[in-house]
Amino acid sequence: MPFFNRQKSKNVSTITKISDELWNMICNLLPDEKPDNTIGRPAVPFRKIMNGILYILWTGCPWKMLPKEFGSGSTCHRRFQQWVQLGIFKKIWVRLLKEYDSKKCIKLTWQSLDSISIKSALGGRWLKEIIPVDRSKIGTKRHLLTYKNGIPLSTVITSAVSTHDIKAVADVIDNSVINRPSNLSFTKKNKRMKYDHLCLDKAYNSKPI
Numbered sequence: 402m403p404f405f406n407r408q409k410s411k412n413v414s415t416i417t418k419i420s421d422e423l424w425n426m427i428c429n430l431l432p433d434e435k436p437d438n439t440i441g442r443p444a445v446p447f448r449k450i451m452n453g454i455l456y457i458l459w460t461g462c463p464w465k466m467l468p469k470e471f472g473s474g475s476t477c478h479r480r481f482q483q484w485v486q487l488g489i490f491k492k493i494w495v496r497l498l499k500e501y502d503s504k505k506c507i508k509l510t511w512q513s514l515d516s517i518s519i520k521s522a523l524g525g526r527w528l529k530e531i532i533p534v535d536r537s538k539i540g541t542k543r544h545l546l547t548y549k550n551g552i553p554l555s556t557v558i559t560s561a562v563s564t565h566d567i568k569a570v571a572d573v574i575d576n577s578v579i580n581r582p583s584n585l586s587f588t589k590k591n592k593r594m595k596y597d598h599l600c601l602d603k604a605y606n607s608k609p610i
Contacts, residue, residue, distance in 0.1 A: 418452050419448065426496065426497070428448070430492045430496065434447055445472040450476065453472060453477040454477055454481050457477070498552070498579055499579075509554075512547065512600065513546070513547050513600040514573055516542050516566050517545075518541070518542050542560070542566075543557075544556065544558070544566070554577045554579060555577040
């Protein structure tokens with residue numbers, strides 16, 4: 402699905418702007434924009450702000466260094482925080498999953514769950530003084546559930562300090578953004594039980610899991 406416009410370059414394929422197709426699909430999930438004929442500074446269009454947010458998430462650059470074509474970095478950051486509190490990004494996620502499901506059919510027969518640790522931006526110096534034994538775990542841990550084609554179905558963020566992968570499994574599975582069908586069913590041909598499968602590495606090897 403051509404949801405994103407990409408730079409026309411042989412060596413660069415970075416997402417730069419939301420396509421018209423994607424914008425038409427998600428624009429009604431955003432709050433009402435400020436009317437043009439109102440007192441005060443003219444509002445930055447939401448589409449430009451969304452492009453700026455995607456640029457930040459894709460490149461990892463600081464908000465203050467956001468290119469001027471996306472408007473003020475502080476404005477984009479403020480809108481980002483507001484939309485996170487309103488659950489806008491989760492609504493967008495659910496809508497795009499439904500669109501993907503209607504075209505590709507998401508099958509939950511095979512799923513995979515894993516995590517990755519992300520270091521603090523400034524090294525978490527204050528945390529090293531409090532918990533010196535956990536210096537290698539400063540930051541956060543992202544737990545992600547996908548189905549077999551790699552499409553994300555659920556994500557949970559925990560503290561990387563003393564948080565084992567096993568503790569987050571139930572939360573990740575329960576917080577799936579799409580409805581999960583019954584995990585057991587009988588096939589009509591041979592009446593054998595059909596199970597869903599969850600792929601995990603050795604870090605999750607325990608009796609409760």
